Amino acid sequence: MNIQWYPGHMTKAKRAMKEDIKLIDLIIELVDARVPLSSRNPDIDDLGVNKARIVLLNKSDLADERFNKAWTEYFEAQGFHVLKVNSKSGSGLKQINGIVQEACKEKIERDRRRGILNRPVRAMVVGIPNVGKSTFINSFAGKACTKTGNKPGVTKGNQWIRLNKSLELLDTPGILWPRFEDQKVGVKLAMIGSINDQILNKDELAIELIRFLNRDYPNVLLNRYGIEVDNEFKILEEVAKARSCLAKGGEFDLIKASNLLIDDFRNGKLGRMTLEFPKKTEK
Structure with missing residues (x-):
């Protein structure tokens, strides 16, 4: 598959x-815990030079727990x-204030x-489309501050949210980078919903997903659908x-x-x- 968006x-x-x-003062970067590297916009590192940095492994409830730990160690190195979170349930969010103070x-x-007391930390919340930034902010704030949706591109402009006396957040739109040099990155982002579905060939994407499942999680198709054949199209x-x-x-309606x-x-x-x-824990 050749994916560019x-x-x-x-x-x-x-x-x-x-x-x-x-x-x-601080960049809080959300990544999808299922694809922590592919869901990182490389431009953020250039943007965030000399800024304090926090990486949140969001949707960690959907990712393999063995690798949540491995990725936490990777980014800490x-x-x-680093903190693994689930923005929908609120899991892990109570620890963020402490990590912000430490960072x-x-x-x-x-x-x-300098005698400046009680000036809030100003944090920019960044991430690619559909990684859960707005859901994170709403859950963290305990109220609906931003629009959310299970598709990329819901947030269109920057928006300041004052959470408390010690922290202000700037919500930003999800942005990708102009070209995926490695097409595997584009495929992974399509699988997690960070690419507009309307530009995708969903049957081709499903075949890519089946290949991944057969290689790394071979019992899933049997457990979910009772399927025991090996051929992707079958x-x-x-x-x-x-x-x-x-x-x-x-x-059969394959689409x-x-x-x-x-x-x-x-x-x-x-x-x-x-x-x-x-790499050190690669299967």
């Missing part, structure tokens, strides 16, 4: 982030403060020496059969079956799984 509003959003970074202790101490037909995905004339399989993965109905692994 970089709508025009992302260029505008990136320019706005470059302007706002001057106001920021890169010098980031920004030099800034807080510098303000104290498996998709078996999914259609198991879930009564039929077109006119009684033929409907593809959508069902991909949705089952995205929603965690296939179980907890991780699509990529730190």
Whole structure:
């Protein structure tokens, strides 16, 4: 599959982030715990030079717990403060204030020496589309501050949210980068829903997902659908059969079956799984 998606509003959003970074003490970067490297925009590291950094492994409830731990250790070794969270349930969010204070202790101490007391930490919340930034902010704030949606591109502009006396957040739109040099990255992002579904061939994406499942989680298709065949295309037909995905004339509706399989993965109905692994623990 050849996947590229970089709508025009992302260029505008990136320019706005470059302007706002001057106001920021801290960058809180959300990544999808199932694809922690592929869901990191490489531009953020350039944007965040000399800024305190926190990486949140969001949707950690959908990822393989063995690799949540491995990825936490990986990012900590890169010098980031790291926390695994589930923004929908609120799991892990109570620890964030403490991590913010730890990440920004030099800034807080510098303000104290200058006689500046109680100035809030200003944090920019960043991440690619559909990684859960707005859900995170709403859960963290305990109220609906931003629009949310289970599709990329819901947040269109930057928005300040004052959480308390010690922390202000700047919500930013999800932005990708202009070109995926490695097409495996594009495929992984399509699987987790960070690429606009309307530009995708969902049957091809389903075949890619089946190949991944057969390689790294071989019992999933048997447990979920009762499928024991090996051929990817035959498996998709078996999914259609198991879930009564039929077109006119009684033929299998492979597009409907593809959508069902991909949705089952995205929603965690296939179980907890991780699509990529730190090199030292690679399967």
